[in-house]
Amino acid sequence: MKTLVAIPARYASTRYPGKPLVSLRGPDGEKTLIRRSWEAAMSVRGVDRVVVATDDARIADHAAEFGAEVVMTSPAARNGTERCAEVAAVLPGFDVIVNLQGDAPLTPAWFVEALVKGLAANPAADIATPVLRCDGRAVAGFLADRRAGRVGGTTAVFGAGGRALYFSKEVIPYTGRDYAPDEPTPVFHHVGAYAYRPAALAAYSAWPIGPLETLEGLEQLRFLENGRNVLCVEVESQGREFWELNNPSDVEVIEAMLAKQAAARE
Numbered sequence: 001m002k003t004l005v006a007i008p009a010r011y012a013s014t015r016y017p018g019k020p021l022v023s024l025r026g027p028d029g030e031k032t033l034i035r036r037s038w039e040a041a042m043s044v045r046g047v048d049r050v051v052v053a054t055d056d057a058r059i060a061d062h063a064a065e066f067g068a069e070v071v072m073t074s075p076a077a078r079n080g081t082e083r084c085a086e087v088a089a090v091l092p093g094f095d096v097i098v099n100l101q102g103d104a105p106l107t108p109a110w111f112v113e114a115l116v117k118g119l120a121a122n123p124a125a126d127i128a129t130p131v132l133r134c135d136g137r138a139v140a141g142f143l144a145d146r147r148a149g150r151v152g153g154t155t156a157v158f159g160a161g162g163r164a165l166y167f168s169k170e171v172i173p174y175t176g177r178d179y180a181p182d183e184p185t186p187v188f189h190h191v192g193a194y195a196y197r198p199a200a201l202a203a204y205s206a207w208p209i210g211p212l213e214t215l216e217g218l219e220q221l222r223f224l225e226n227g228r229n230v231l232c233v234e235v236e237s238q239g240r241e242f243w244e245l246n247n248p249s250d251v252e253v254i255e256a257m258l259a260k261q262a263a264a265r266e
Helices: 033-042 057-065 080-090 108-119 136-147 197-206 212-214 221-223 249-266
Strands: 003-009 023-026 028-031 050-054 069-072 096-100 125-137 153-160 164-166 184-190 193-196 230-234
Touching: 003 080, 003 153, 023 033, 023 249, 028 033, 033 057, 033 096, 050 057, 050 080, 057 069, 069 080, 080 096, 080 193, 080 197, 096 108, 108 125, 108 193, 108 230, 125 136, 125 153, 136 184, 153 184, 164 221, 164 230, 184 230, 193 197, 197 221, 212 221, 212 230
Parallel strands: 003 050, 003 096, 050 069, 125 230
Antiparallel strands: 023 028, 096 193, 125 184, 125 193, 153 164
């Protein structure tokens, strides 16, 4: 399947303005967030083209400096999926368009590879997205976040064949019990990467934002609200830690993970 990876990146983040240009120190020196995200995309096997999708000249100029292809998108794009839809419209001819978010440089390459394989094996699926089975430690952490009024990870529930039923910032499904730290649970953590078929992506921007997307703040719910088949692909972390950069405090976390990954390779 001919595959394009788009990396949505905007400067005007509400929580962290300018974050794509934030420098992250690693064993390979200091590189910006957008550069590390681009390098992560370039490491995915079977990809035919990788582009940075942005509406900001500062990000575009910097991406061009380190060799990335850039597609300029509209400032009116409300989320990464809409930005990817713009990319797909100007770069037709791909079977799959992957959204590898520009604030998630630690997303393992095999997560993306699994999504493309998932779409190839499931012709009825319009979109594929990765999920990780939580252990008791992860679920306890999510629940502690909610009790403290913090939004933790997003969870997913899905039915036969991996078809998504719902995504939420609450911890679902309700289990009514405690789990040992290393015990597998029926709760799945949703990882924010997506692989779309072009037709589903083209339809997305024309749909209004629905009540569920508004309430949860989750862009993938627009597909469910419009009856599209979203495939949840279970992946394994293989011991890899990953983290999204949403706040300044995340810089230190990601830098520590970069150092740990480098040490593991030695």
